[in-house]
Amino acid sequence: MRPYFTTFYITEIDAGPNGLVTDHLHPEWANLRIVDGVFPVSEIRDTAPIGGMRGIVTGPTSTAVRFTTGTSRIWGIGLLPLGWAKFVTAPAHGFADRICDPLAEPALTPLRDLVDGLFAPQPDEAAELERITRHFADLAAREVPDEARIRAVHSALVDPEVGHVAAMAEAAGLASHTLERLCRRHFGFPPSVLLRRQRFMRSLSHYMLDPTLTWIGAIDSHYHDQAQFVRDFHRFMGMSPRAYTALPHPVLAGVMRARMEAAGAPVQALHVPTSG
16 A cells, blocks of 8 residues: 555654644645544634644644644555545545544544554554554555556655756647646645745755754755745745754654655655655
8 A cells, every 4th residue: 555655653652741833834745643642732823722632633734734633643644646536535625724533524434443443442653553553454445446547646755856847848749738636636836836835845844854964055956045935934934944953852753754765755745746
């Protein structure tokens, strides 16, 4: 099932004596997170905070998600665009930049049994992972009509040499109008936004993984200048690079390093699609 997911991962948070930690999720592909412990309160730009949910689905995002949580164990299931097409089937643009309760959203019905049945009274990481794997294996028979084109578009998107929509369409072997339609349906955003997100996430990841770098040393080669990068930082994170640097990153800093070691990509947006 590798072509459908970034990773299945567990994050264990000890909030310590203060009882709460706050961090920011970066723009990423869709996720299902299932929580045992203190339920997070999450906030995506220009929406009211939402909390109190054992299961949390975040659609593909083009902005940061601010979350506050306490001591907890959180399983995350990262759905690549091909995984969203296979296991959810609803158009991704309808869930873009949204936080949803899978127990209340009709399109997310295939995820409900996993949310309800993942945790037993006692933590058991191996058994929980087996339940996740079995749940999606049982759903995996459905064919994805656009599978070959989704793979081609995703491969073009993560190619660091592809910086413009015309080049992305050529690399994917699609007409521009077909690329636009397919990206919105399966990736959540137009190709121009997806490419802009890629160059930003390459830059942010480079900076976060190398503490010796300055922002100017981390920015992607597709940026014309630092001012363009700063504009993108405001667009995708809702703050300046300076403000972001001043914040603590008690959860994401460790997650990025662990993801890099385990999966070869520090953030979901940079995962390279596999063939099987």
